[in-house]
Amino acid sequence: MKQTTKLIFELSHKGRVGIEAPHHDIPKAVPDKKINSAFLRNDIEGFPEVSEGEVLRHYTRLSDANFGVDNGFYPLGSCTMKYNPRVNEVTARLEGFAGLHPYQDTTLTQGALELISELEDDLLEITGMDAVTLQPAAGAQGELCGMLMVAKYFKDKGKPRRKVIIPDTAHGTNPASCNLAGFDVVRVASGKDGYLTAESIKKIMDRDTAALMLTNPNTLGLFEEDIEEIARIVHAKGGFVYCDGANLNALMGIARLGEMGVDLIQLNLHKTFSTPHGGGGPGSGPLAVKKKLAPYLPIPRVKRRGRKFTLDHTKGKSIGRLKAFYGNFSIMVRAYTYIKRMGVEGLTAVSKMAILNANYIKEALKKDYHLPFDTTCMHEAVFTDKLQNVDNVTTLDVAKRLIDYGYHPPTIYFPLVVDGAIMIEPTETESVETIDAFIATMKVIAEEARTTPKLLKDAPTTTGTFRVDETGAARTPILRWLPEK
Amino acid sequence: MKSALPYIPHTEDDIKKMCEAIGIASVEELLKPIPASLRVDGALDIKAGLSEQETLARLKELSEKNTTTKASFLGGGSYNHYSPSVVDHLLLRSEFFTSYTPYQPELSQGTLQAIFEYQTLICQLTGMEISNSSLYDGASATAEAVLMARRLTRRGKVVVSSALHPEYRDTIETYLLGFNEEPTELAYCTEAGSTIAKSIDSVVDEETACLVVQHPNFFGSIEDIKTLAEKVHAKGALLIVVTTEALSLALLKPPGELGADIAVGEAQSFGNPVSFGGPYIGYMATKQKHIRQLPGRIIGETKDTKGKRSFCLTFATREQHIRREKATSNICTNQGLSALASAIYLNSLGKAGLMDLARLNLSKAEYLKNELSEIAGITATFTAPTFNEFTITIDGDTEKFLKQLSKKKIIGGLGLKRFYPSLNHQILIAVTEMNSKAELDTFIETASEIMGNLK
Numbered sequence: 001m002k003q004t005t006k007l008i009f010e011l012s013h014k015g016r017v018g019i020e021a022p023h024h025d026i027p028k029a030v031p032d033k034k035i036n037s038a039f040l041r042n043d044i045e046g047f048p049e050v051s052e053g054e055v056l057r058h059y060t061r062l063s064d065a066n067f068g069v070d071n072g073f074y075p076l077g078s079c080t081m082k083y084n085p086r087v088n089e090v091t092a093r094l095e096g097f098a099g100l101h102p103y104q105d106t107t108l109t110q111g112a113l114e115l116i117s118e119l120e121d122d123l124l125e126i127t128g129m130d131a132v133t134l135q136p137a138a139g140a141q142g143e144l145c146g147m148l149m150v151a152k153y154f155k156d157k158g159k160p161r162r163k164v165i166i167p168d169t170a171h172g173t174n175p176a177s178c179n180l181a182g183f184d185v186v187r188v189a190s191g192k193d194g195y196l197t198a199e200s201i202k203k204i205m206d207r208d209t210a211a212l213m214l215t216n217p218n219t220l221g222l223f224e225e226d227i228e229e230i231a232r233i234v235h236a237k238g239g240f241v242y243c244d245g246a247n248l249n250a251l252m253g254i255a256r257l258g259e260m261g262v263d264l265i266q267l268n269l270h271k272t273f274s275t276p277h278g279g280g281g282p283g284s285g286p287l288a289v290k291k292k293l294a295p296y297l298p299i300p301r302v303k304r305r306g307r308k309f310t311l312d313h314t315k316g317k318s319i320g321r322l323k324a325f326y327g328n329f330s331i332m333v334r335a336y337t338y339i340k341r342m343g344v345e346g347l348t349a350v351s352k353m354a355i356l357n358a359n360y361i362k363e364a365l366k367k368d369y370h371l372p373f374d375t376t377c378m379h380e381a382v383f384t385d386k387l388q389n390v391d392n393v394t395t396l397d398v399a400k401r402l403i404d405y406g407y408h409p410p411t412i413y414f415p416l417v418v419d420g421a422i423m424i425e426p427t428e429t430e431s432v433e434t435i436d437a438f439i440a441t442m443k444v445i446a447e448e449a450r451t452t453p454k455l456l457k458d459a460p461t462t463t464g465t466f467r468v469d470e471t472g473a474a475r476t477p478i479l480r481w482l483p484e485k
Numbered sequence: 486m487k488s489a490l491p492y493i494p495h496t497e498d499d500i501k502k503m504c505e506a507i508g509i510a511s512v513e514e515l516l517k518p519i520p521a522s523l524r525v526d527g528a529l530d531i532k533a534g535l536s537e538q539e540t541l542a543r544l545k546e547l548s549e550k551n552t553t554t555k556a557s558f559l560g561g562g563s564y565n566h567y568s569p570s571v572v573d574h575l576l577l578r579s580e581f582f583t584s585y586t587p588y589q590p591e592l593s594q595g596t597l598q599a600i601f602e603y604q605t606l607i608c609q610l611t612g613m614e615i616s617n618s619s620l621y622d623g624a625s626a627t628a629e630a631v632l633m634a635r636r637l638t639r640r641g642k643v644v645v646s647s648a649l650h651p652e653y654r655d656t657i658e659t660y661l662l663g664f665n666e667e668p669t670e671l672a673y674c675t676e677a678g679s680t681i682a683k684s685i686d687s688v689v690d691e692e693t694a695c696l697v698v699q700h701p702n703f704f705g706s707i708e709d710i711k712t713l714a715e716k717v718h719a720k721g722a723l724l725i726v727v728t729t730e731a732l733s734l735a736l737l738k739p740p741g742e743l744g745a746d747i748a749v750g751e752a753q754s755f756g757n758p759v760s761f762g763g764p765y766i767g768y769m770a771t772k773q774k775h776i777r778q779l780p781g782r783i784i785g786e787t788k789d790t791k792g793k794r795s796f797c798l799t800f801a802t803r804e805q806h807i808r809r810e811k812a813t814s815n816i817c818t819n820q821g822l823s824a825l826a827s828a829i830y831l832n833s834l835g836k837a838g839l840m841d842l843a844r845l846n847l848s849k850a851e852y853l854k855n856e857l858s859e860i861a862g863i864t865a866t867f868t869a870p871t872f873n874e875f876t877i878t879i880d881g882d883t884e885k886f887l888k889q890l891s892k893k894k895i896i897g898g899l900g901l902k903r904f905y906p907s908l909n910h911q912i913l914i915a916v917t918e919m920n921s922k923a924e925l926d927t928f929i930e931t932a933s934e935i936m937g938n939l940k
Contacts, residue, residue, distance in 0.1 A: 005794065008602050008832050018835035019569045021842035025922040029848040031736060035870040039707055041738045047609050047836040052571060055832050059575045059599070066595030068583030076585060083492050084583050087537050092760075093573075096548025101559045102762030103899050104552070105891075111550030112761045125529050137621035137763070138818040140805070148662050176805035176815035180632075182663030185810045223518040254516060255523045270818065274492070277585035278822030279596040280618070280782065282764030298659070320659035324562050324624035324652040324751075325762025337544055343534025346490045353495050355515050360503045376518050403592050411588075414806070431494035432503060460591045466789040468590040473787035473799040477776065479615045480605040 231261025560915025
């Protein structure tokens with residue numbers, strides 16, 4: 001990897017023009033004859049003035065200093081970094097989709113509405129739920145959507161509830177979303193073997209608790225075996241079971257959350273359904289629910305009448321809307337494309353091969369890295385740095401050393417309940433050769449930790465950027481470029 | 486398992502070898518943790534997979550059921566602008582688009598530097614000191630700004646201009662559900678088409694966290710931000726300035742210079758297609774002193790151990806993965822690639838290109854507005870100055886008017902009745918560089934004919 005040093009602002013030269021605006025084919029309006037000059041600006045101070053070629057080269061260099069799934073194995077746990085099919089990029093860019101304005105009359109957008117409707121049907125079939133919205137822009141917005149619906153459900157019944165139970169293994173977004181929706185979070189510890197127990201829920205579930213929010217498979221990569229019993233306990237007290245669908249990649253065609261007592265689940269199209277992660281979005285976080293909650297889904301809803309599709313803006317009991325328009329449509333196009341391509345057999349194979357790959361890694365590495373829960377895992381495996389701690393080597397060191405060997409590190413220090421967690425999610429799109437090479441590297445690193453720990457402490461050394469001072473960044477914040485005075 | 490399944494490399498032999506290594510007879514054994522009663526019985530009711538060629542054909546068929554060949558004058562928070570060829574070429578650099586949130590700075594300097602530059606561009610355009618790395622879209626960013634203002638002021642009441650995009654107002658309402666708060670509306674002046682500064686004193690009070698005003702507003706009118714800011718600040722509240730057409734920032738004095746406390750909006754105009762409403766990109770910029778309450782990822786400059794300038798995620802202690810329920814927001818995945826598109830777009834046009842483009846948009850909109858106003862039965866609804874979007878009043882049925890235009894392959898704008906029942910004769914029209922003079926003239930001629938016939 002090469003590294004660029006200059007910022008685009010430092011490449012700027014006064015008077016240099018990039019891509020010029022088209023010619024005026026109409027009379028030029030004089031801005032200050034139309035608009036009070038006190039409202040106008042004469043300059044954008046510091047704004048770049050670079051040629052088109054320089055822009056291209058600048059970003060090409062930046063891309064060289066980046067690592068994506070296309071560069072190599074990216075086993076970032078809980079993020080499902082699978083291969084991003086190129087046909088998805090082609091379909092999302094079709095003019096009939098990319099050039100479609102959201103306020104066009106629905107008679108002119110039938111194809112888009114049909115796509116949304118069909119994608120909704122497929123997602124419902126995969127999850128075993130009754131109704132779904134594709135509006136949320138990402139998983140966390142799907143969570144917020146769900147919890148707002150739950151809150152409104154109880155409020156409308158005249159019996160608002162205050163609490164939501166969340167296991168200590170949950171993603172940080174879960175408690176944050178609940179807080180935004182106005183709930184107090186009640187933390188529940190998972191059992192010592194990594195599973196959530198029915199007894200622990202029974203102890204705290206009451207009629208002031210609106211929901212239990214869990215993740216299945218959980219963030220330790222384990223399938224919550226007691227889920228049916230847990231759901232019964234929650235339902236008996238009139239509560240809902242929310243499932244964070246971040247880990248759906250383990251279950252497609254194998255088991256359906258809707259049949260386990262789950263009442264709400266958000267999906268992450270950018271994880272399970274192969275849409276690119278984009279360096280941090282855009283994603284898409286559809287929320288699927290059971291019938292009872294359907295009236296609370298955001299508006300507008302796509303309705304099918306025979307072969308005609310419409311948008312229903314009726315508010316009714318709906319929580320309203322979470323963003324303008326209808327959601328991250330081009331991400332839906334990509335996910336739709338993926339589902340069409342995989343088909344029923346492909347989707348089932350996805351989950352099986354994801355589980356196979358994870359268990360293969362777990363078995364191969366469990367002598368070299370401490371495995372806190374030695375049991376069959378689902379699509380990801382969680383190790384720790386306990387064995388390496390003896391030599392004063394930590395998870396962070398292992399992660400940074402992996403970079404030297406050309407890998408993106410796994411998710412580290414999450415879930416929080418596991419000290420020094422190393423969370424590996426290989427996904428189904430990696431071949432056995434890739435995984436064997438990764439295993440071999442992990443073994444080499446374990447050996448290095450014992451014999452030459454300095455190699456790990458100094459890592460990475462191959463990317464052109466050495467360890468970055470993250471503490472310094474927060475202590476002396478520089479959050480934008482400023483011209484030198 | 487059949488050998489040819491897309492994107493899955495496993496052969497029968499691979500699977501056998503892997504099962505042996507694990508010590509199991511078949512993959513089915515790995516599914517044992519899932520109770521038998523919960524297993525899917527048979528296969529899901531989803532169609533069989535298609536080849537890539539067939540898939541593409543199906544998607545083409547669907548895309549062609551949409552109409553994108555008419556000359557469109559639709560805006561209202563989604564604008565059709567030209568995106569230079571370099572933008573998409575660079576977005577397809579897969580080192581960018583197949584990566585994720587830059588948790589590991591040593592191999593994410595590309596994303597990190599690009600977003601640091603994006604933050605700077607947003608600060609320059611809005612006249613603010615700091616920016617985050619993007620939020621979902623303009624509407625949800627506005628809702629996040631409202632929550633931020635409530636935290637900063639420790640006050641609850643939220644006042645919203647009724648000339649703010651109706652879907653943005655709805656989004657604020659939804660985001661406030663959890664706080665048992667409903668936004669209070671501040672009326673717009675039916676003559677000028679802008680927020681009434683005089684009424685601020687009666688609506689914004691000592692309990693008010695913020696006033697939210699759109700600029701140019703939903704009707705296209707340019708607001709007097711400075712006056713609004715003075716009045717709002719006199720009550721100790723904050724002013725949130727929302728811009729849905731970010732190109733206007735290249736022509737109008739930046740909100741930061743006019744007294745805005747938080748500048749938010751939609752940057753879709755910069756290099757992101759209209760794409761049936763998403764993905765877009767919410768920007769948010771504010772003053773340095775508000776950093777601890779700013780939601781979303783923030784990139785900061787730092788050094789590596791050899792002293793080289795480098796970048797990383799910073800102020801993570803505000804965020805959900807550290808603070809959990811005490812976080813400033815629940816946001817995790819944002820709109821990284823859309824922000825990248827915006828930055829590439831802005832850098833490609835550069836200062837001259839962008840400012841010229843804004844003037845061209847103004848000229849085109851002025852041309853159409855003036856010519857349409859000449860037609861008997863059509864008037865510019867409001868007196869306030871506008872940028873590239875304006876409202877007209879039709880002496881007649883707007884639906885009929887738009888339908889007639891549509892026959893001439895013109896989507897003549899957005900009827901406002903749907904959002905404002907009292908504006909049942911009003912149409913919101915957006916004009917960009919994508920609308921050629923020929924299109925504008927056809928619009929004018931057709932409108933003239935239609936109005937003649939309506940008489």
